[in-house]
Amino acid sequence: MATDSDPRPDGEVVWAEDATGPLLRFTGAIDREVVRRFRLLVPPASWPARADLGAVTELGPAGLELLVHLARKPRRRGGELELTALPDHLRPVLARAGLSSLLPRTNGTPTTA
Numbered sequence: 001m002a003t004d005s006d007p008r009p010d011g012e013v014v015w016a017e018d019a020t021g022p023l024l025r026f027t028g029a030i031d032r033e034v035v036r037r038f039r040l041l042v043p044p045a046s047w048p049a050r051a052d053l054g055a056v057t058e059l060g061p062a063g064l065e066l067l068v069h070l071a072r073k074p075r076r077r078g079g080e081l082e083l084t085a086l087p088d089h090l091r092p093v094l095a096r097a098g099l100s101s102l103l104p105r106t107n108g109t110p111t112t113a
Contacts (some may be wrong), residue, residue: 013038013056013066015046023050023084024070030056031061038066049074054085064097071102 003038011028013035024047028034038049051070053059059067086094094102 002069010034011093013042015042015048016052016067018052018084020084021050022048023052024048025055026063029058029060030066031058031060032062035062035066044069044073047073049079050082050084052084053090054087056087056090059090059093062094064099065101067094067099 010090011030013024013026013028013030016023016025024042035059047070049070051067056063074081081102086102094100
């Protein structure tokens with residue numbers, strides 16, 4: 001949680017770009033407030049089909065729901081959501097939530113779901 005001395009949010013989801021193209025960059029604790037803020041700032045029409053979860057410290061129910069929505073959007077056009085990074089501590093969280101298809105392959109290639 002942000003404090004008066006540290007006004008930055010605990011977590012955030014932002015639209016970004018890397019050498020491959022647009023992606024959503026998740027950082028910190030992704031909770032209901034973070035997802036609400038993201039949805040207000042980034043319209044669904046601009047959501048890319050790639051997400052970087054490498055800096056996520058915690059993924060709450062709202063964050064899991066956002067991943068489900070992110071995965072549905074490219075599927076409507078015959079594509080898949082690609083996760084460019086997933087910390088090991090999030091693997092069991094995704095598995096328990098029934099999102100095992102988002103888990104990265106063991107050979108190190110990017111995940112699609």
